[in-house]
Amino acid sequence: MHRNLIQKIWKWRLWKKREKKNRPSFSIPQEQIPLFQKRKKNSLFFVPKQKVHFWWKWNKYKKLFFLATLIIGFIAFTFFGPFFRVKTIYIFRQDNIININQAYSSIEYIRGENILFLNTNDIANRLQKSQKSIQNIEFEVHMPDTLNIRLKSYPAIFYNADFLILSNGTILKADNTASLNIPNLLLSKDIQEFSLFWESMNTLALKNIQTLQEKLLKNLAGFQLEKSMYFITENELLISDANENIYIFDLSWNIEEQIEKLAIFQREQENITQKKYIYIDVRVRWKLFLCWYDEEYLCQRNLENIYSWEIFNQLISPPRQ
Secondary structure, eight states, rough: OOHHHHHHHHHHHHHHHHHHHHOOOOOOOOSSOHHHHHHHOOOOOOOOOOOOOOHHHHHHHHHHHHHHHHHHHHHHHHHHHHSSSSOEEEEEESSSOOOOHHHHHHTTGGTTGGGGGGOHHHHHHHHHHOOEEEEEEEEEEEEEEEEEEEEEOOOOOESSSSEEETTSSBBBEOOOTTTTOOOOOEOOOHHHHHHHHHHBBHHHHHHHHHHHHHHHHHHHOOOOOOEEETTTTTTTTEEEEETEEEEETTTSSSSHOOOOOHHHHHHHHHOOTTTTTEEEESSTOOOOEEEEEGGHHHHHHHHHHOHHHHHHHHSSSSSSO
């Protein structure tokens, strides 16, 4: 039975082939073919469609899958792998103003973090909050696990026996300030108490003190700066020269005008740098008050009432009796 069925199917297939072969074909004359079809067949840019085999698609898919696997693996290894972790930290400073131990302790939290994705802004903020003396911070990453940090401090512009005063107003305790090549600035008691709470001074006042000292040396012939003392409450500066004359300045108004009064008096009257005066007061506009050495007791009592007797111990050595 099955054999008969197979024979019938085979005969039917042979008949279909024979019919297809003997079927008359009707070709369309060339003149009746539309113009756009002629151009398409005769064009140099005509590319016949080709069948895309399944194996070629699979090979292409395997390449993309392999490439994607490599990328994902690299990202995962970078984020979660044992490499590219901060193990070694080096901090370099330009001077001894910055506390190196405090700098290390403030950034210890980054040890073990991914070195490729460190937040340098956060590290810099932590360092500057821990030490106000830090002005500039530079980072250098050395793969795979080393971080170098270079710190630069604000320059020291004044010193006294116990403190360094930086250009941003920061007041720091220092062990050895005598070897520094910067001017000496004495601080009144109120500013020393103020520094215990705020640890900083008004930067504008510091700039005015610097400007005043520079202009004094430039405009007064024979003037030699000896010591300076700043009073924060009054915003006034007292300066003594080599002859122990005391000059009183007000930093809240024009410094150049105050120095100009001294320069005019010295040019038209006499040399004010000679040892003739207890103090010279230039705080009042358009006026110059000179307290002569002949009236020493009265002059000293005036300064003592305004400031205190201690200014003679600090500005003048040895103090006058």
